[in-house]
Amino acid sequence: MEWDEFERWGAKAAEFGANYHRGLRDRPVRPDVQPGEAAALLAAAPPEAGEGMEAIWADFLHVVPDRLTHWQHPRFFAYFPANAAPVSMLAEMLVSVMAPQCMLWQTSPVATEMEGVMVDWLRQAMGLPEGWSGVVQDSASSATLSAVLTMRERATGWTGNREGLSGKGALRVYCSAQAHSSIDRACWVAGIGQENLVKLPDTGAPAYGVDVAALRAAIAADRAAGHVPAGIIAVTGGTGIGAWDDLAAVGQVAADEGLYLHCDAAWAGSAMICPEIRAEMWRGVEMCDSIVFNPHKWLGAQFDCSVQFLKDPQQQVDTLKIEPEYLKTSGAAVVNYSEWTIPLGRRFRALKLWFLLRYYGLEGLRGRLRNHVAWAGEVCEGLRARGFEIVTEPILSLFTFRGPGDDAAQQALVDAINADGRIYVTQGLHRGRKVVRFTVGQFDCTREDVMMAVEVIAELSARRAEG
Ligand SMILES: *Cc1c(COP(=O)(O)O)cnc(C)c1O
Numbered sequence: 001m002e003w004d005e006f007e008r009w010g011a012k013a014a015e016f017g018a019n020y021h022r023g024l025r026d027r028p029v030r031p032d033v034q035p036g037e038a039a040a041l042l043a044a045a046p047p048e049a050g051e052g053m054e055a056i057w058a059d060f061l062h063v064v065p066d067r068l069t070h071w072q073h074p075r076f077f078a079y080f081p082a083n084a085a086p087v088s089m090l091a092e093m094l095v096s097v098m099a100p101q102c103m104l105w106q107t108s109p110v111a112t113e114m115e116g117v118m119v120d121w122l123r124q125a126m127g128l129p130e131g132w133s134g135v136v137q138d139s140a141s142s143a144t145l146s147a148v149l150t151m152r153e154r155a156t157g158w159t160g161n162r163e164g165l166s167g168k169g170a171l172r173v174y175c176s177a178q179a180h181s182s183i184d185r186a187c188w189v190a191g192i193g194q195e196n197l198v199k200l201p202d203t204g205a206p207a208y209g210v211d212v213a214a215l216r217a218a219i220a221a222d223r224a225a226g227h228v229p230a231g232i233i234a235v236t237g238g239t240g241i242g243a244w245d246d247l248a249a250v251g252q253v254a255a256d257e258g259l260y261l262h263c264d265a266a267w268a269g270s271a272m273i274c275p276e277i278r279a280e281m282w283r284g285v286e287m288c289d290s291i292v293f294n295p296h297k298w299l300g301a302q303f304d305c306s307v308q309f310l311k312d313p314q315q316q317v318d319t320l321k322i323e324p325e326y327l328k329t330s331g332a333a334v335v336n337y338s339e340w341t342i343p344l345g346r347r348f349r350a351l352k353l354w355f356l357l358r359y360y361g362l363e364g365l366r367g368r369l370r371n372h373v374a375w376a377g378e379v380c381e382g383l384r385a386r387g388f389e390i391v392t393e394p395i396l397s398l399f400t401f402r403g404p405g406d407d408a409a410q411q412a413l414v415d416a417i418n419a420d421g422r423i424y425v426t427q428g429l430h431r432g433r434k435v436v437r438f439t440v441g442q443f444d445c446t447r448e449d450v451m452m453a454v455e456v457i458a459e460l461s462a463r464r465a466e467g
Pocket of ligand 1: 080138139140141142180182237238239264265266267294306
């Protein structure tokens with residue numbers, strides 16, 4: 001492709017982007033498509049001869065936009081958001097056109113140094129202690145796996161990588177039953193095993209935090225049984241209902257027992273830029289060794305962007321660093337972030353953080369988060385007033401509810417809402433009961449977008465009741 005042609009189509013792509021976003025409210029959040037429909041629109045075999053951009057572009061417009069679930073739709077209330085503030089899209093476009101691979105300082109000096117500064121901006125914004133550092137990863141799953149591997153190496157006297165785990169006893173990791181499935185998977189992949197991930201009960205409303213007495217008892221019982229406690233994973237803002245652990249209490253257990261403490265704040269971490277929120281939910285956060293949060297969820301940095309803060313990065317580097325000759329860098333001491341993570345190759349993820357934080361400022365971002373929390377509360381009250389059962393009260397901008405009827409009726413309500421297309425929600429399971437899960441967080445949603453959910457849910461629930 002000649003660069004003149006690139007320039008023309010690049011302008012067209014930007015124009016498409018603006019029009020796509022302007023038109024999102026007129027689209028159903030989730031498309032009405034059948035499995036296999038999209039694949040059937042694609043040629044079964046690759047072309048032998050090249051095709052022109054006109055044909056590729058026309059097919060893009062024909063095939064793609066109508067068959068996407070629109071994650072940037074302002075009435076997306078499902079899962080957690082995967083936000084992309086417009087300014088972070090621009091940063092990603094620039095990263096795409098420069099296309100660096102940022103594994104070492106020398107393979108992209110500015111990307112490495114900007115990453116260090118952006119992690120430190122976020123450390124300050126979130127009130128974390130001076131002296132902590134961190135790294136930008138692709139996902140919370142990767143950061144949590146890195147932390148679990150560090151727990152493993154620490155608990156085996158840094159011999160696991162070299163010798164394997166045979167004969168080293170049952171390494172044990174502890175978390176709340178409210179913890180995310182990425183923690184199970186990290187324990188599988190790290191060779192710890194599902195049966196050695198000890199899931200402790202929560203203590204119920206309002207925070208659904210882990211039962212700290214049960215945590216202490218489990219560790220004592222494991223030591224008595226000859227097992228090897230390796231670490232604890234705390235949660236700030238669990239995926240199901242927003243559960244959050246008392247970090248001061250859990251941190252004291254970790255300190256008393258000499259265990260590594262990782263905190264999964266993938267979703268709720270973004271809200272910790274608000275001092276009043278972290279004063280409540282992050283008391284004791286300085287007792288953690290590692291924390292992960294995803295700016296690509298609630299903060300607005302385009303997917304993917306997951307920040308892992310580390311009290312002592314050397315422990316993770318000792319776990320993950322490998323340096324064959326071709327990766328050695330001569331000269332001055334520099335940070336090579338690929339030594340902090342599992343993949344070697346790294347994208348330039350810091351640029352979108354730099355653009356995002358500068359364009360909106362912390363106050364602009366805090367304002368959005370506080371609005372989302374307030375509006376989720378209003379939707380909750382609106383549904384309560386219309387007779388819905390609020391099963392779990394809002395934690396930040398997440399709550400769960402039930403309409404009339406049994407579990408099957410709840411799923412049918414979710415299906416009816418999503419088929420309608422004006423809003424999008426997902427179901428959950430709380431204490432064995434099916435619930436409808438509702439969370440606010442799309443970057444540019446308005447109060448009107450959010451409040452429409454009350455009417456849509458009430459209308460579709462009533463229509464179902466009429467049969
Ligand atoms: C989303 C989420 C994860 C997983 O995040 P990925 O970046 O997709 O791996 C883990 N924990 C919690 C609490 C989450 O909300």
